[in-house]
């Protein structure tokens with residue numbers, strides 16, 4: 295049942311980002327943090343697909359979803375094991391320096407999928423596109439790491455499964471919706487496009503917000519600081535004697 299075809303051709307966008315991926319994977323710290331994030335994404339995706347197996351009424355889909363979920367959970371373990379094997383070489387204060395998930399989300403992009411609200415058709419269309427995207431991206435990762443056989447081995451292993459996931463979801467979509475499977479694929483494409491737009495817009499809003507606050511800090515605050523300093527210079531130093539009011543008593547409050 296597993297696909298004999300190990301790889302798909304990466305999309306033009308993923309190929310365009312290859313230099314960025316090469317830069318990310320070159321650094322040991324970034325590599326470890328990225329592997330850990332991949333592990334989380336694969337495990338989360340596995341849980342979602344496990345839920346899809348629970349809610350579908352189609353026995354064949356249930357079996358395939360279970361196989362799929364087991365694969366994704368295993369991928370999560372593989373990524374975490376790979377990250378754990380690299381961790382001892384890192385300094386203990388290591389923290390993620392740069393995240394570019396808004397540009398290329400980790401793994402499948404199964405984030406914010408509401409499994410209970412999806413039909414078999416829309417779920418299969420969504421899974422097919424997600425697996426296709428993962429296949430394309432993992433192929434680029436594998437290619438940028440090809441000079442480090444031990445490092446790209448994990449992608450080599452996982453790519454076989456991802457190709458199977460991509461193929462079976464398309465075959466099953468054509469089976470459960472022979473007339474309208476293209477419509478479901480287009481709907482899923484538009485949904486992914488919208489989510490990509492939201493992800494980029496949110497990241498841009500963060501950058502623009504940070505820029506505006508920095509400008510405010512350096513442009514608006516200095517005049518106020520200068521005025522406050524000038525006012526402080528005018529104030530007399532130390533204790534100041536207050537002249538007593540006529541008729542004021544020292545023994546009563548009022």
Ligand SMILES: [Fe+2]
Nearest residue numbers: 336365366369
């Ligand atoms: Fe996977």
Ligand SMILES: [Fe+2]
Nearest residue numbers: 425455456459
């Ligand atoms: Fe997959």
